[in-house]
């Protein structure tokens with residue numbers, strides 16, 4: 001068999017390029033790793049909470065817990081800046097456990113304070129699942145907080161599942177048996193098959209924000225969103241649209257049968273104290289967002305055929 005010299009050369013070039021770019025990045029990455037270790041020790045991480053609204057009631061049914069890092073040097077840092085480093089060096093595992101424990105504890109505190117019970121969604125990273133940490137972490141967070149499992153939802157992306165479907169399916173079914181809810185995150189951007197959706201025994205899917213963003217202006221995205229909602233309904237899965245920013249997007253989603261909404265139109269992610277106030281206000285009378293919902297209800301005329309309760 002002839003040796004393919006061209007591909008050998010390409011490989012060497014690529015390796016050298018990769019190696020030199022890795023070396024160039026190394027000091028920067030080491031600094032970030034060091035900061036992340038200290039952040040965990042010094043408890044510089046915190047959770048923000050973004051409300052999820054049921055359009056039909058105008059009230060909150062859930063919140064997504066979102067990680068933030070309040071760094072003394074860098075200020076408030078969003079996960080996009082540090083998650084890949086934490087994934088690479090494995091720190092994501094203790095950080096992920098901290099997120100789960102904090103979210104469960106916070107939700108129990110809200111319930112104990114008499115606020116309307118909501119479910120809290122927590123994002124799960126690929127390393128947490130791959131190291132089979134997730135079952136231990138979830139059970140411990142529930143046991144230590146005393147939170148009932150149905151008030152915890154895990155958000156898992158398709159790419160995490162596809163990496164090692166057998167291992168993930170086993171871990172998820174253990175948690176499912178305990179009563180924890182499971183949602184497929186960023187749906188539409190990965191490669192899940194319908195068979196896999198069935199095997200996962202999911203409770204819900206979240207339509208990826210990239211489709212919601214252009215749902216009014218882009219016919220392709222509109223078609224994808226419609227198809228996802230129809231599929232979720234026929235598989236009896238709940239469906240949440242995230243990244244909803246305008247009343248026009250909301251009207252479209254509701255008309256197509258998606259009533260569960262998360263996005264800036266209702267609320268940005270907020271710190272725990274502010275989330276407590278929102279929950280309190282939401283529990284009173286018609287809630288905070290009835291004006292937006294009433295307004296959008298009145299504008300639903302362009303989509304009469306698809307609207308159903």
Ligand SMILES: [Ca+2]
Pocket residue numbers: 064123155185186
């Ligand atoms: Ca998410």
